[in-house]
Amino acid sequence: MTKKIKLSELGNLFGGLDVQALEGVKIEGDVEIDLGQMGMNPQMAYALGHETAQLALHLMNISRILGYPVDQMLGASPAKPARLTKLIESKFSVGKIEEWKTPIQEVVLGATSSDGGTRKSTITLGGETALPYYFDSPMPHRNHITMDVFDMPINMAKAVKSNYEDVINSPAEWAKKVVRDFGADMVTIHLISTDPNIKDTSPAEAAKTVEEVLQAVDVPIVIGGSGNPEKDPAVLEKAAEVAEGERCLLASASLNLDYARIAEAAKKYNHVVLSWTQLEINAQKELNRKLMKQCNVARENILMDPTTAALGYGLDYAYTNMERMRLAGLSGDAELNFPMSSGTTNAWGAREAWMVSSPLKEDSDWGPREYRGPIWEIITGLTLSLAGNDLFMMMHPTAVQVLKEITQTLYGGKESEPVNIDNWVGAVL
Amino acid sequence: MKLNSPLQVYKYLPQINCAECGDATCMAFAAHLIDRSKKLDDCPPILKDEYKKKYLELQALLAPEIREITIGTGEHAKRIGGDDVLYRHQLTFFDPTAFAYDVWDTMPEAEFLERINRIANFRKFYVGKFLKVDMVAVRCVSGDPLKFAGAVKKASETTKLPLILCSFDPAALKSALEVVRDKNPLLYAATEKNWGEVAELALNYKVPVVLFSPDLDKLKSLALSFREMGIKDLVLDPGTYPQGKKLKETFEKFIMLRRAGIKEGQKDIAYPIMAVPLNAWLVYKDAVTASYWETVLSSVFTVRYGDIMILHSLEPYAMLPEVHIRDTIYTDPRTPVKVAPGVNEVGSPTKDSPVIVTTNFALTYYTVESDLSSNKINCYLAAVDTDGIGVEAAVAGGQLTAAKINDTFQKANFDFKDKTSHGTLILPGLAARLQGDVEDVTGLRVMIGPPDSGRIPGWMEKSWPPKPK
Numbered sequence: 049m050t051k052k053i054k055l056s057e058l059g060n061l062f063g064g065l066d067v068q069a070l071e072g073v074k075i076e077g078d079v080e081i082d083l084g085q086m087g088m089n090p091q092m093a094y095a096l097g098h099e100t101a102q103l104a105l106h107l108m109n110i111s112r113i114l115g116y117p118v119d120q121m122l123g124a125s126p127a128k129p130a131r132l133t134k135l136i137e138s139k140f141s142v143g144k145i146e147e148w149k150t151p152i153q154e155v156v157l158g159a160t161s162s163d164g165g166t167r168k169s170t171i172t173l174g175g176e177t178a179l180p181y182y183f184d185s186p187m188p189h190r191n192h193i194t195m196d197v198f199d200m201p202i203n204m205a206k207a208v209k210s211n212y213e214d215v216i217n218s219p220a221e222w223a224k225k226v227v228r229d230f231g232a233d234m235v236t237i238h239l240i241s242t243d244p245n246i247k248d249t250s251p252a253e254a255a256k257t258v259e260e261v262l263q264a265v266d267v268p269i270v271i272g273g274s275g276n277p278e279k280d281p282a283v284l285e286k287a288a289e290v291a292e293g294e295r296c297l298l299a300s301a302s303l304n305l306d307y308a309r310i311a312e313a314a315k316k317y318n319h320v321v322l323s324w325t326q327l328e329i330n331a332q333k334e335l336n337r338k339l340m341k342q343c344n345v346a347r348e349n350i351l352m353d354p355t356t357a358a359l360g361y362g363l364d365y366a367y368t369n370m371e372r373m374r375l376a377g378l379s380g381d382a383e384l385n386f387p388m389s390s391g392t393t394n395a396w397g398a399r400e401a402w403m404v405s406s407p408l409k410e411d412s413d414w415g416p417r418e419y420r421g422p423i424w425e426i427i428t429g430l431t432l433s434l435a436g437n438d439l440f441m442m443m444h445p446t447a448v449q450v451l452k453e454i455t456q457t458l459y460g461g462k463e464s465e466p467v468n469i470d471n472w473v474g475a476v477l
Numbered sequence: 478m479k480l481n482s483p484l485q486v487y488k489y490l491p492q493i494n495c496a497e498c499g500d501a502t503c504m505a506f507a508a509h510l511i512d513r514s515k516k517l518d519d520c521p522p523i524l525k526d527e528y529k530k531k532y533l534e535l536q537a538l539l540a541p542e543i544r545e546i547t548i549g550t551g552e553h554a555k556r557i558g559g560d561d562v563l564y565r566h567q568l569t570f571f572d573p574t575a576f577a578y579d580v581w582d583t584m585p586e587a588e589f590l591e592r593i594n595r596i597a598n599f600r601k602f603y604v605g606k607f608l609k610v611d612m613v614a615v616r617c618v619s620g621d622p623l624k625f626a627g628a629v630k631k632a633s634e635t636t637k638l639p640l641i642l643c644s645f646d647p648a649a650l651k652s653a654l655e656v657v658r659d660k661n662p663l664l665y666a667a668t669e670k671n672w673g674e675v676a677e678l679a680l681n682y683k684v685p686v687v688l689f690s691p692d693l694d695k696l697k698s699l700a701l702s703f704r705e706m707g708i709k710d711l712v713l714d715p716g717t718y719p720q721g722k723k724l725k726e727t728f729e730k731f732i733m734l735r736r737a738g739i740k741e742g743q744k745d746i747a748y749p750i751m752a753v754p755l756n757a758w759l760v761y762k763d764a765v766t767a768s769y770w771e772t773v774l775s776s777v778f779t780v781r782y783g784d785i786m787i788l789h790s791l792e793p794y795a796m797l798p799e800v801h802i803r804d805t806i807y808t809d810p811r812t813p814v815k816v817a818p819g820v821n822e823v824g825s826p827t828k829d830s831p832v833i834v835t836t837n838f839a840l841t842y843y844t845v846e847s848d849l850s851s852n853k854i855n856c857y858l859a860a861v862d863t864d865g866i867g868v869e870a871a872v873a874g875g876q877l878t879a880a881k882i883n884d885t886f887q888k889a890n891f892d893f894k895d896k897t898s899h900g901t902l903i904l905p906g907l908a909a910r911l912q913g914d915v916e917d918v919t920g921l922r923v924m925i926g927p928p929d930s931g932r933i934p935g936w937m938e939k940s941w942p943p944k945p946k
Contacts, residue, residue: 130706131673131706132673132702132705135669135698135699135702136701136705137698138694138697138698138701138745139694139697140697140733140737142734142743143741145736181728182729182732245935246935275931359798360801360805361840361843361844361847362840362844363802363805364806364808365840367780367805368564368566368810371564372564375564397844397847399850399851400798406601406602411600412598414793415792419765420793420794422769423795423798424798426769426772427772427773427798427802430773434777434780434781454777457724458724458777460722460725463722464722464723464724465720465760467718467719467720469691469717469718469753471645472759473617473643473644473666474616474620475618475759476583476618477755477789
């Protein structure tokens, strides 16, 4: 209903009553204010006359001028969206996730002399009871990075290769370099020359390389095959034997090779099995189940690699696959609550990481590839760290440093000088 | 949304199965409303007066948990927020994070215009579309409302992209709003200090507004107060600290706000969240380091619940990963990603080059394609339409057959006699069992490649060119 009211009438209205407080008064509809009769100064009149949306507030100001106790009525009756004179007090709170009751299995890599190995220290992965870096409960162990070393020169993106040209023919020197200069927590020795399609290096010969690497560095190591499903079991078996007691990570057992043989080698010589599947949660459950039930691998000796696809090349699958596994594990799926490992180096397969420029003329300029490659590796790894990945297999020193910085910051392990962000708007950058 | 089964939605629909929405039945339409592939307004009958009450009720029940807000006008307007789930596999995330890149009012004019054009023209081709960035954030660095308004005016004359007006000074915001009052810009920002005046502006100019406070109690307090004053289009900025423990806390705040909004249904704070990765530049002066760290922050908050963000670096090595990680997170996981079927050239194939078959599952296709191109193998690569299913599953499921393979070459007018000297086709190792069928249907010689395209180079050395029969 539209009701026209003049201030003089308002005055008359209130004037006739013994008003202590205006409770439950709503001011609705068109309100016409006849200012002339109030004798207000022109500025006030201007302000009042201009903004119809402010009428409710102004009417209260007028009431105040008239001597009515409007301040009391403000708190009592916010019946109509109106201007506030002070903020509504409030407390924010949010609960924790109750479904996360099952911790991720803890897995120790490497063994010191007291445990039958020769490593200077060990690395523990897993143990989480929440998604990574969440406030629900702190992560017990930070993320770790293992850097790739190959047993023969391989094709690498230019930006990567320039870091390794001096050591490319010596896996031992290569391993030393990544630990000493690039801060690798671990070293992965990839025995790719064992592939019958490459050099067909014998398992015994490859095992010597493993021994050299173990002597060159004192961090825990990962032993990787060539990915040839016929050859890998024999290669990893021999490597496991010469590395007895070191709790190396054997990479990998998969459904398309004789995983039982790799599981046997891990049990016999005290190593950890990397259970590798390709972007398929049910296959991962199946392989983990087979390793546990069929091969009797203890839970603390299993790590899983659900496959890493590069940013722009299936990372959406890799990310969601890992996130679903981690959520299932935390919620009690005993076939999925294992720590995870990512072949983050796969990021270099993306053309954006290594190509000189875009092959498409419609694209904006891609800029120098030297800067594109490392950030591609960083973002691929970082995304998976947020899904729950624990161990990163990486290649570029800058990528390793930056990924360490952000994952350790989110983990809570980084202090910094206080930064005032309150006036970022006016900052001169 | 408050409903979770088509049956619950059905109760509110006209139930006349008129099929005007494109679905045969109201129940089928209800299912599309639940999975958010259709909108309520796609049902013409329910828009009639007689259904008005049900329409309004259903509309409220279907509204996403996180308020959806529009910034800008016309074809470049962007919606942000609109999410219903905490993890993308539970449905999908809606309204990709809006990326705004900054300009400021003390820039020399030529530089200012050049920068805006770079933002507006950025594009990166990806799976049949261009990835682009969305907005321009104009910062008031001068402290002068007139100068700021001048910059905002220039920006709005240079680009149709939505604008974010950044200043904590209500006078500056007001003078800028005067010049873009019909452009629906986003106001940045209301704080504990200036909130009264900024609220006044949001009301008078009817524009969305960002609330800024690193204290979540205060942030909620601001949101409640603005809502009380009738301002619904709110964005929350809990502050993006660029380093150390404060960055960890920032991350936790994003999780808390979104969990409260979606899991706990706390409507009071169920608004889009803003991140400011630009703050990386407050601590790193070296441009490459700052750009890298900004990209890292941008990625963290694209994955975890940032709905809009303000960025600074226009370096390609920052923007490319930024747009790709956003696409990664916002790609609908319910539909397999496909490439267009057809026969494509990799490198510069000649008559002696191999012809290789794969599926149109984007991941498979791009993997094979990059394995080939990175090894400099010139060839023809055929993407067979398998509904976006990978090789192994498509062979098992009948989406990859001899007939489909033949079809692909015919539709592409690819004549082996004309294009090749060898009349040979290479099947993926995982499709080996189709060999006989494909030979019969196409009349070509069929070779079996390796099961993993990473092994094509080795395979080529051993098996290509094919030995004469």
